[in-house]
Amino acid sequence: MPIPERGGLIARSLLRDDAFRSIRSAIVDGTLAPGERINDGDLAQWLGVSRTPVREALARLEEAGLVQTKPGRYTMVSPLDPRAVRAAQSVVAAMHELAVREAVPTMSPAEIEAMRAANARFAAALRADDVEAAIAADDEFHEVAVTASGNPALAAVLDQFTPVLRRLERLRFSSLRGRESVDLHDRIIALCERRDSEGAGAVARANWQALDPLVQAALGDVAQPA
CATH class of the missing domain: 1.10.10.10 (Winged helix-like DNA-binding domain superfamily/Winged helix DNA-binding domain)
Incomplete structure (x- = not known):
C-alpha cells in the first residue's frame, strides 16, 4: 500500500x-x-x-x-499585564458561570461526587501548602462542569485564557485567601445537587471574581517603578 x-x-x-x-x-x-x-x-x-x-x-x-x-x-x-489579566478574569468567570448553568440540569450524582472529591483534595492541598496539588485539584473541580456542559467552545476559550490567571493564582493558593475557594466550591456543589442552575452559576462566577484582591495587589506591585 x-x-x-x-x-x-x-x-x-x-x-x-x-x-x-x-x-x-x-x-x-x-x-x-x-x-x-x-x-x-x-x-x-x-x-x-x-x-x-x-x-x-x-x-x-x-x-x-x-x-x-x-x-x-x-x-x-510576557510580563504581567494588568489589562490582559483583567480581561482574562472576566472571560474565565463568565465561561465557568455558563458551564455550570448548562451542566446542572443533566449533571449526574457521579459528577457531583467527583466535584466533592476534587474539593476535598483541594482543601487538603491548601492545608499542606502544596500549591501544585491545589491548582491541579481546582482544575479537576471546575473541569467536571465544563465537561458535563457538553460545550467544546467553552473548553477552547478556557484553555486560552485560564493560564493567564494561573500565574497569579499561585500567589492566591499559597496564602490564606485561597481557603475561601473551598467554601465557594461547597456552595456550588450544594446548588448543583438542588438543580439550581442559576444559583450555582452565580457562585461559580463569584469564585473567579474572588481573585480581585489578589489581582489588585499583585498588579499594583507590577505597576510600581523598579
Missing part, C-alpha cells in the same frame, strides 16, 4: 501540541519568569525536538498573551 501523503502530520501535530503544553506549563509555574528572554534553540534542546514545533508553539503562546516576540530581535515571556 502506498504511504498516504498526509502521513507524518499527526506526529508533527503531537510534537507541536506537546511543546506548547510544556512551554506553557513552564511559564505558568514560574520556571520561565515574566520578562525572561527565551530562545527557540534552547527550548528545542530542552524538549528534545526540532525548532519547528517550538516555533509553532511560541506562535500559539503569543496569541494567548503569554509570549511576546520582536521578529529578528527577541522572544520573551
